[in-house]
Amino acid sequence: xxxxxxxxxxxxxxxxxxxxxxxxxxxxxxxxxxxxxxxxxxxxxxxxxxxxxxxxxxxxxxxxxxxxxxxxxxxxxxxxxxxxxxxxxxxxxxxxxxxxxxxxxxxxxxxxxxxxxxxxxxxxxxxxxxxxxxxxxxxxxxxxxxxxxxxxxxxxxxxxxxxxxxxxxxxxxxxxxxxxxxxxxxxxxxxxxxxxxxxxxxxxxxxxxxxxxxxxxxxxxxxxxxxxxxxxxxxxxxxxxxxxxxxxxxxxxxxxxxxxxxxxxxxxxxxxxxxxxxxxxxxxxxxxxxxxxxxxxxxxxxxxxxxxxxxxxxxxxxxxxxxxxxxxxxxxxxxxxxxxxxxxxxxxxxxxxxxxxxxxxxxxxxxxxxxxxxxxxxxxxxxxxxxxxxxxxxxxxxxxxxxxxxxxxxxxxxxxxxxx
Amino acid sequence: xxxxxxxxxxxxxxxxxxxxxxxxxxxxxxxxxxxxxxxxxxxxxxxxxxxxxxxxxxxxxxxxxxxxxxxxxxxxxxxxxxxxxxxxxxxxxxxxxxxxxxxxxxxxxxxxxxxxxxxxxxxxxxxxxxxxxxxxxxxxxxxxxxxxxxxxxxxxxxxxxxxxxxxxxxxxxxxxxxxxxxxxxxxxxxxxxxxxxxxxxxxxxxxxxxxxxxxxxxxxxxxxxxxxxxxxxxxxxxxxxxxxxxxxxxxxxxxxxxxxxxxxxxxxxxxxxxxxxxxxxxxxxxxxxxxxxxxxxxxxxxxxxxxxxxxxxxxxxxxxxxxxxxxxxxxxxxxxxxxxxxxxxxxxxxxxxxxxxxxxxxxxxxxxxxxxxxxxxxxxxxxxxxxxxxxxxxxxxxxxxxxxxxxxxxxxxxxxxxxxxxxxxxxx
Numbered sequence: 001x002x003x004x005x006x007x008x009x010x011x012x013x014x015x016x017x018x019x020x021x022x023x024x025x026x027x028x029x030x031x032x033x034x035x036x037x038x039x040x041x042x043x044x045x046x047x048x049x050x051x052x053x054x055x056x057x058x059x060x061x062x063x064x065x066x067x068x069x070x071x072x073x074x075x076x077x078x079x080x081x082x083x084x085x086x087x088x089x090x091x092x093x094x095x096x097x098x099x100x101x102x103x104x105x106x107x108x109x110x111x112x113x114x115x116x117x118x119x120x121x122x123x124x125x126x127x128x129x130x131x132x133x134x135x136x137x138x139x140x141x142x143x144x145x146x147x148x149x150x151x152x153x154x155x156x157x158x159x160x161x162x163x164x165x166x167x168x169x170x171x172x173x174x175x176x177x178x179x180x181x182x183x184x185x186x187x188x189x190x191x192x193x194x195x196x197x198x199x200x201x202x203x204x205x206x207x208x209x210x211x212x213x214x215x216x217x218x219x220x221x222x223x224x225x226x227x228x229x230x231x232x233x234x235x236x237x238x239x240x241x242x243x244x245x246x247x248x249x250x251x252x253x254x255x256x257x258x259x260x261x262x263x264x265x266x267x268x269x270x271x272x273x274x275x276x277x278x279x280x281x282x283x284x285x286x287x288x289x290x291x292x293x294x295x296x297x298x299x300x301x302x303x304x305x306x307x308x309x310x311x312x313x314x315x316x317x318x319x320x321x322x323x324x325x326x327x328x329x330x331x332x333x334x335x336x337x338x339x340x341x342x343x344x345x346x347x348x349x350x351x352x353x354x355x356x357x358x359x360x361x362x363x364x365x366x367x368x369x370x371x372x373x374x375x376x377x378x379x380x381x382x383x384x385x386x387x388x389x390x391x392x393x394x395x396x397x398x399x400x401x402x403x404x405x406x407x408x409x410x411x412x413x414x415x416x417x418x419x420x
Numbered sequence: 421x422x423x424x425x426x427x428x429x430x431x432x433x434x435x436x437x438x439x440x441x442x443x444x445x446x447x448x449x450x451x452x453x454x455x456x457x458x459x460x461x462x463x464x465x466x467x468x469x470x471x472x473x474x475x476x477x478x479x480x481x482x483x484x485x486x487x488x489x490x491x492x493x494x495x496x497x498x499x500x501x502x503x504x505x506x507x508x509x510x511x512x513x514x515x516x517x518x519x520x521x522x523x524x525x526x527x528x529x530x531x532x533x534x535x536x537x538x539x540x541x542x543x544x545x546x547x548x549x550x551x552x553x554x555x556x557x558x559x560x561x562x563x564x565x566x567x568x569x570x571x572x573x574x575x576x577x578x579x580x581x582x583x584x585x586x587x588x589x590x591x592x593x594x595x596x597x598x599x600x601x602x603x604x605x606x607x608x609x610x611x612x613x614x615x616x617x618x619x620x621x622x623x624x625x626x627x628x629x630x631x632x633x634x635x636x637x638x639x640x641x642x643x644x645x646x647x648x649x650x651x652x653x654x655x656x657x658x659x660x661x662x663x664x665x666x667x668x669x670x671x672x673x674x675x676x677x678x679x680x681x682x683x684x685x686x687x688x689x690x691x692x693x694x695x696x697x698x699x700x701x702x703x704x705x706x707x708x709x710x711x712x713x714x715x716x717x718x719x720x721x722x723x724x725x726x727x728x729x730x731x732x733x734x735x736x737x738x739x740x741x742x743x744x745x746x747x748x749x750x751x752x753x754x755x756x757x758x759x760x761x762x763x764x765x766x767x768x769x770x771x772x773x774x775x776x777x778x779x780x781x782x783x784x785x786x787x788x789x790x791x792x793x794x795x796x797x798x799x800x801x802x803x804x805x806x807x808x809x810x811x812x813x814x815x816x817x818x819x820x821x822x823x824x825x826x827x828x829x830x831x832x833x834x835x836x837x838x839x840x841x842x843x844x845x846x847x848x
Contacts, residue, residue, distance in 0.1 A: 012453065013453040013454065014795045015431070015791050015792070015794045015795055016791065016792050016795060051720060051724070052714060052720065052723055053714065053715060053716075053717075053719065053720030053723070056713070056714035056715045057715045057778075057781055059785070060715055060781040060782060060784055060785035061781055061784060062788075063784050063785065063787065063788030063791075064784065064785035064786065064787070064788030064789040064792070065788065066792065085792060086788070086792075087788045087791035087792060088791075091430065091431060091791045091794075092787070092788065092791065093787075093822075127723075127724065127726060130726060131729045131730070134678060134729060134750065134752070135729075135731070137677045137678065138676075138677050138678045138731075138750060140677055141572055141676055141677055141678075142571075143570050143571075243675075244675065245570050246566040246567075246569040246570050247563065247566040247567050247569070247570050279504060279513075280504070280505070280508045288560060289502075289560075292556060292557075292559030292560050292563075293559075293563075294560075294563055295560060295561075295563035295564040295566075295567050296567070313563065313566075313567050314563070315563075344509075345505075345508040345509055345511065346508075347511070348508070348509065348510055348511025349508060349511040349513070350511070351511055351530075352510070352511035352512060352513070352529060352530050352531070353511075355455040355456070355530040356455060356456050356528065356530055358455050359454045359455050359456045359797075361795065413570075
């Protein structure tokens with residue numbers, strides 16, 4: 001069907017089946033709060049199971065199916081994701097098809113919301129709205145998460161689609177209404193690109209029969225762009241915030257102009273692992289092991305956006321020292337100051353990780369989705385491993401030379417009151 | 421020594437175990453369709469075991485709090501190399517963690533399983549501690565302690581446990597404190613190692629793409645080729661507890677955006693040994709689910725009134741020497757939260773008969789969840805059981821859950837929901 005795609009992966013490896021339904025649309029920060037609430041409402045109630053407790057009981061009745069609704073960002077895309085995982089009836093004291101039960105349940109979740117006259121039911125809406133506001137308000141209690149959000153905001157200043165948190169701000173959530181969120185739901189239901197992935201020990205024919213039970217309508221087909229473009233900042237953005245904490249957080253954002261379709265994407269993965277992406281990385285080895293300045297010091301890299309992010313937890317007084325050690329590690333990689341052995345180990349690590357992913361239902365399902373979003377052929381695992389093995393030291397150095405510091409966020413925990 | 425095999429034909433999985441001549445227990449579950457193998461070498465030694473009889477002098481010693489965790493960190497640090505690096509050659513990921521009663525060293529890999537096993541056995545079975553190395557680790561562990569100090573969820577958990585167990589080593593954080601780890605010496609580590617890191621006090625579990633016989637043969641040869649120190653007797657010493665003498669309520673003001681509440685239930689009645697221990701533990705877990713899961717009446721009422729939300733959670737921790745239940749959540753109404761939860765506990769025993777339908781649903785859910793866990797190598801390994809429950813494993817649990825009845829719940833409810841054994845904790 002136009003705008004609605006189905007992916008089936010048959011494997012006998014798992015004792016369960018998972019169904020993922022993704023609603024995909026271009027990022028629009030003015031919709032974050034509304035869509036976050038749509039997900040929250042879908043997860044907790046619908047016309048068939050109007051309270052959270054009735055919905056939870058239904059999941060128990062279906063042998064402890066695990067169901068969740070989330071919103072996430074993927075490059076330039078916004079995804080509202082429904083996932084349901086359930087045991088194959090082969091392993092249960094029942095002959096009823098758990099697949100049938102799950103599809104029926106998804107149909108209720110997607111097409112029978114707890115709403116009437118163009119608005120979600122007021123009482124349930126207000127409750128979920130309050131829950132979400134409470135959650136977003138509590139994020140600053142998780143210092144590591146909070147610091148990484150602040151770094152992102154600094155790095156993407158002036159670009160709210162990327163700077164703002166995917167659940168929206170407290171103000172945006174406060175401004176939502178039962179009618180506005182319902183409109184957002186209807187718009188998503190009728191216009192978003194839908195991608196359904198089924199993974200498990202399943203018969204493809206019966207899957208297709210089951211999935212056609214979902215009442216989706218045709219919609220215009222789109223292949224939305226995913227890649228985030230960036231013009232690097234010429235001056236490093238810095239921000240320091242003071243809070244009374246035991247441990248300070250120092251996060252740094254770099255730009256690396258490599259994307260998922262660049263030829264040097266394999267080299268960039270190796271670079272990140274060598275820089276801070278693994279326990280054998282330079283950041284871990286030096287900031288933590290050699291200088292004992294941190295319990296964690298790591299980096300992550302996204303080939304959707306080119307953002308290379310460093311996160312550390314340190315003592316306030318070591319802040320300057322850590323910045324200079326982090327930058328020294330980058331310079332070392334640029335100068336080829338790393339052994340062939342460490343490069344070989346990191347290749348082995350990446351290959352190990354890739355193969356391990358084939359044992360994970362979630363990851364197998366995600367791989368298929370990503371191929372479809374990026375409109376590319378599935379790359380065989382062997383090919384991928386060969387490409388990783390083929391990366392040279394010079395290629396890693398070349399990638400490192402393209403890295404540009406963009407933003408430094410420091411959550412300074414210097415304890416200014418000695419009440420503790 | 422013979423191989424013990426438990427077959428579970430409905431799930432297509434089998435659990436094999438074999439004890440080596442030196443007492444090391446090896447357990448294997450083969451998952452031939454998987455790329456990965458997960459192996460963990462567990463030592464029956466955790467944060468609460470810091471007081472014991474020194475076999476060299478016959479006297480009771482008390483080592484500084486955090487010693488087991490410190491030892492875990494230092495095991496990797498060898499003469500001129502780090503054990504982590506040996507794993508990285510194969511791209512394997514190694515890690516370790518310490519709990520109240522256990523230390524575990526683990527790796528996951530997709531290749532060269534035997535080589536990785538060798539590295540694991542070698543580094544855990546060969547101590548190397550120097551004063552310089554010990555000093556250096558204090559900075560890293562200090563940061564780890566501080567990181568957890570800033571995490572209110574971790575703080576409220578440990579504070580609640582401390583309140584329940586004022587005169588028992590559970591009152592110390594697993595990592596210890598900055599002050600206690602400052603006192604740790606290389607001699608302390610050597611003594612702890614000598615007593616607790618004996619092969620007979622360890623279990624090796626291997627789950628994944630392996631052949632059980634090959635694993636047993638490999639470990640047998642490896643152990644036979646090694647020299648071990650003379651076995652010594654393990655005599656742990658625990659202070660006498662006054663079970664009902666503890667802090668029943670606690671309140672702290674932190675700079676939190678939302679108050680956090682926790683309720684701790686101290687297990688006072690002794691648990692049985694052997695297979696009935698596993699049943700008792702699962703019964704307690706079903707009981708908590710019946711009254712406090714998302715299906716329960718109180719959850720639904722408090723949820724609709726805005727007193728709790730999905731930050732609410734509960735857990736049951738049954739280990740050697742102790743067991744407790746812990747319920748916690750974020751709420752803007754801490755007092756109401758506490759009162760309503762305690763009310764449920766007060767009347768639980770008399771309510772059980774009315775909840776037969778709910779109970780049937782909870783059983784279904786828990787059985788389904790066990791099947792889902794069978795996809796996870798880690799979950800299978802963690803749930804292979806222990807001598808305490810006669811090695812009841814994940815596959816056995818399905819039948820046990822099926823066998824639990826309302827009468828079993830009633831028998832346990834009176835014990836677990838003992839209001840004299842409750843502590844409450846509010847952070848705002």
